[in-house]
Amino acid sequence: MTNALDDLFEKNQQWAAATEAREPGFFTRLLAQQTPQYLWIGCADSRVPANELVGLLPGELFVHRNVANLLVHSDLNALSVIQYAVDALQVKHIIVVGHSGCGGVRAALLNQRAGLVDNWLRHVQDVRDAHEGFLAGLHESLRVDALVELNVLEQARNVCHTTVVRDAWQRGQDVVVHGWVYGLHNGLLQDLKLTAGAPEDVNLAYETARAQLHQRWRQRNSQLNA
Numbered sequence: 657m658t659n660a661l662d663d664l665f666e667k668n669q670q671w672a673a674a675t676e677a678r679e680p681g682f683f684t685r686l687l688a689q690q691t692p693q694y695l696w697i698g699c700a701d702s703r704v705p706a707n708e709l710v711g712l713l714p715g716e717l718f719v720h721r722n723v724a725n726l727l728v729h730s731d732l733n734a735l736s737v738i739q740y741a742v743d744a745l746q747v748k749h750i751i752v753v754g755h756s757g758c759g760g761v762r763a764a765l766l767n768q769r770a771g772l773v774d775n776w777l778r779h780v781q782d783v784r785d786a787h788e789g790f791l792a793g794l795h796e797s798l799r800v801d802a803l804v805e806l807n808v809l810e811q812a813r814n815v816c817h818t819t820v821v822r823d824a825w826q827r828g829q830d831v832v833v834h835g836w837v838y839g840l841h842n843g844l845l846q847d848l849k850l851t852a853g854a855p856e857d858v859n860l861a862y863e864t865a866r867a868q869l870h871q872r873w874r875q876r877n878s879q880l881n882a
Contacts, residue, residue, distance in 0.1 A: 695741040698753040724760035727814040754808040755838040
């Protein structure tokens with residue numbers, strides 16, 4: 657093991673050279689402006705590289721990541737990101753993205769202790785507890801990914817309830833909140849159908865998305881038990 661990370665610097669040089677060769681003047685243009693249309697709120701998991709998943713270049717996607725893609729109303733870090741994205745960058749879409757097999761969600765579901773992060777994952781356990789009856793009715797092999805999706809719905813709804821998004825809607829600014837999930841097993845994104853662009857959309861969007869989620873996972877459960 658070495659303290660030097662020369663291989664990463666070498667790969668960075670290769671990436672910068674290839675990018676500039678493919679698009680001459682790319683970095684000069686990037687320096688001049690940052691005008692992303694999207695804010696991605698995702699998990700810190702290294703297997704979920706936001707820009708690459710949607711084929712966007714640097715400068716085209718504003719990103720906030722944390723363990724289990726949470727939006728906690730007391731988290732000034734996340735709230736500051738949303739405020740800057742909405743008020744300064746004027747993003748049009750805020751996308752909360754979970755992913756299958758999330759280790760944080762698994763730990764929360766199974767009460768696994770990992771240290772300080774346990775306190776952060778208490779928020780996922782709140783989601784687990786709120787949907788305890790539904791999750792208990794699923795085969796244990798399905799519960800982690802079902803909770804991953806439920807957590808996305810809850811966090812997307814939390815985004816809708818932030819003062820930043822509410823204020824933007826009140827002044828007529830176009831901001832749409834979405835809930836997605838990424839499949840580590842196939843590399844594909846799935847729209848969970850929670851899409852809200854106004855205060856009056858939120859409850860219906862949440863209830864509709866939750867009903868579809870319940871139906872989908874109960875169907876999988878039936879197929880597994882058949």
